[in-house]
Amino acid sequence: MKLPLIDLSNLGENDSPRWESTKIQIREALQEYGCFEANFNNNIPLELRKSVGEGIRQLFDLPLAIKLLNKNPHKPLHSYVGRNDTDGLVESVAIDGALSSHVVDTFANLMWPNQGNPTFSKDILLYCEKMSELDKIVRRIVLESFGLEKYIDEHFNSTDYVCRINKYEAPRTPHSMLGLFSHTDKNIISTLHQLNHVNGLLILTKDGKTWIPANPTSPDSFVVLVGTTFRAWTNGRLHDPTHKVVVSGDETRYMIGLFTVAKEGCVIKTPEELVDEDHPLL
Numbered sequence: 001m002k003l004p005l006i007d008l009s010n011l012g013e014n015d016s017p018r019w020e021s022t023k024i025q026i027r028e029a030l031q032e033y034g035c036f037e038a039n040f041n042n043n044i045p046l047e048l049r050k051s052v053g054e055g056i057r058q059l060f061d062l063p064l065a066i067k068l069l070n071k072n073p074h075k076p077l078h079s080y081v082g083r084n085d086t087d088g089l090v091e092s093v094a095i096d097g098a099l100s101s102h103v104v105d106t107f108a109n110l111m112w113p114n115q116g117n118p119t120f121s122k123d124i125l126l127y128c129e130k131m132s133e134l135d136k137i138v139r140r141i142v143l144e145s146f147g148l149e150k151y152i153d154e155h156f157n158s159t160d161y162v163c164r165i166n167k168y169e170a171p172r173t174p175h176s177m178l179g180l181f182s183h184t185d186k187n188i189i190s191t192l193h194q195l196n197h198v199n200g201l202l203i204l205t206k207d208g209k210t211w212i213p214a215n216p217t218s219p220d221s222f223v224v225l226v227g228t229t230f231r232a233w234t235n236g237r238l239h240d241p242t243h244k245v246v247v248s249g250d251e252t253r254y255m256i257g258l259f260t261v262a263k264e265g266c267v268i269k270t271p272e273e274l275v276d277e278d279h280p281l282l
């Protein structure tokens with residue numbers, strides 16, 4: 001089994017025939033699988049991909065004491081996660097508010113206290129901007145597909161972005177090993193981009209029977225995944241898939257993800273249009 005593959009490159013205006021057919025594809029994919037592979041090419045140039053990969057390798061090579069400075073006392077999931085913090089092979093950093101150059105520079109100054117890392121800051125900011133374009137297209141399309149255009153601005157204005165960068169140590173055994181435990185994302189939308197050719201993400205089907213490999217079919221593709229908050233907002237119409245990461249072989253896996261989260265203090269409320277006899281409020 002494979003994830004649905006949907007081409008979102010150069011999608012054009014939002015009343016074109018292509019936009020309309022893409023809307024149907026996205027809605028079906030998010031109902032049935034809770035995710036899809038998005039082709040979004042021409043969007044992230046090869047040079048940027050290489051440069052960001054290099055910056056991320058340098059970041060994880062920093063001493064543990066430095067990486068531990070990436071902490072958020074109020075939100076433990078928006079902080080550094082080390083190899084000993086979970087059962088898996090994952091190590092991870094988080095940049096909360098990654099669409100702000102000030103936030104990204106502050107993060108880089110913390111990690112590279114001498115003079116920051118201007119290349120890293122510039123690359124991450126650009127990457128996150130591109131991924132947020134994808135998030136906005138998908139959310140706009142989903143809301144339109146429910147006839148809820150009137151909520152689009154409110155939706156966009158009530159969200160922030162967290163960038164999370166994951167490294168999965170090479171297990172160096174012929175057996176596959178757990179990279180990241182099985183979970184659902186609790187945020188709204190996750191936009192995931194595997195940075196090298198080392199696969200590992202698996203998505204559980206809605207019936208809970210099959211793990212589908214989410215191996216990118218091109219270096220320009222992303223996995224767009226529904227989080228529990230969006231499932232709640234849509235009164236259960238969209239599925240929030242369980243997923244995990246399993247790695248094998250002798251190469252390290254890197255992933256950069258942009259997680260759309262509700263702003264602090266924002267209350268998630270299902271629009272009344274999505275509640276009726278067939279769909280009582282969950």
Ligand SMILES: O=C(O)CCC(=O)C(=O)O
Pocket residue numbers: 164166180185192200201243245255257
């Ligand atoms: O590494 C991946 O592909 C997925 C990571 C993930 O599921 C997460 O960080 O929530």
Ligand SMILES: [Fe+2]
Pocket residue numbers: 183184185190243
């Ligand atoms: Fe996840």
